Amino acid sequence: MAQLGIIGRGRLGRALxxxxxxxxxxxxFADSSGGHAGAVEGADIVILTVPYWTIEDAIAACGDMTGRxxxxxxxxxxxxxxxxxxxxxTSAGEQVAALAVGARVVSALxxxxxxxxxxxxxxxxxxxxxxxxxxxxxxxxxxxxxVAEIGAEPxxxxxxxxxxxxxxxxxxxxxxxxAASPPRxxxxxxLERTTRSASETR
Numbered sequence: 662m663a664q665l666g667i668i669g670r671g672r673l674g675r676a677l678x679x680x681x682x683x684x685x686x687x688x689x690f691a692d693s694s695g696g697h698a699g700a701v702e703g704a705d706i707v708i709l710t711v712p713y714w715t716i717e718d719a720i721a722a723c724g725d726m727t728g729r730x731x732x733x734x735x736x737x738x739x740x741x742x743x744x745x746x747x748x749x750x751t752s753a754g755e756q757v758a759a760l761a762v763g764a765r766v767v768s769a770l771x772x773x774x775x776x777x778x779x780x781x782x783x784x785x786x787x788x789x790x791x792x793x794x795x796x797x798x799x800x801x802x803x804x805x806x807x808v809a810e811i812g813a814e815p816x817x818x819x820x821x822x823x824x825x826x827x828x829x830x831x832x833x834x835x836x837x838x839x840a841a842s843p844p845r846x847x848x849x850x851x852l853e854r855t856t857r858s859a860s861e862t863r
Contacts (some may be wrong), residue, residue: 662686663807666704668697668719672774673734674710680777680811697722706730706803707764713737713746713753720760727763730800732807736770736828738835745832752824754794767795767804768824770831772813772848773838782812782848789848792818792827816851 665681667674668691678688689704691697701707701723711719713735720726737746737753747756754768772789776782782789791813795801805815818827830849838844 663705663803664703665689665706665708665807666697666700666702667691667708667710668700668723669710669712671710671712673771673777674708676774676778677708677710677734677771677811680780681807684810691719691722698724701726701729704729706732706807708732708734709757710734712740713756714740716753716757717760720757723761725763726761729761729764730797730803731757731761731764731766732804733757733766733768734771735768736831738832742835745829748829749825752794752822752828754821754824754828758821765795765797765800766821767793767797767800768821768827769793769804769808769815770827771808771811776846776848777811780812781846784846784848784850787850788812788814790814790816790851792816792823792849792851794818794821794824794827796821814850 662685665686665688667678682688689700691700733754735753739746758766769791771791791808793801808815838847
């Protein structure tokens, strides 16, 4: 059981809060006035689920984050959702790390809130994948366990900078999901073939 502070009470933040509470974790949300210290104080892990264009104010309201594990669920979407505000030379995860000085930031963009909220993260018997990007191996392991607890499959994608590749892939998923009416129920899943022996490949 962990103490979790969730910054952001939108659909994703609420869905994660419900799912992780069911797993026995203690969840505190940031208060509506914008002061986040109550949710951060005593938290083992801070989960950031705010829109990209609000991260500066949100992180400033958290106070000192030195040494804290921060699970960033932030993708660098423009405010009108038409595309990414940054990409390929930086990422939302790296921007979060630059603002949350001294924090142990792991970027892991989970599946859509509706799927988390309905505990429907299996698609034809395959779990949706969530790619973890971070420079702190221990922090990645802890966030990976939370990802598994909500029903997704954690995939270690490498250092935080790899978010530059993951975030555009998630933008594609947003486009595929919401270009149709009603939205399509889609998710990413990594397919990996087991290594075959040399004799089998001849």
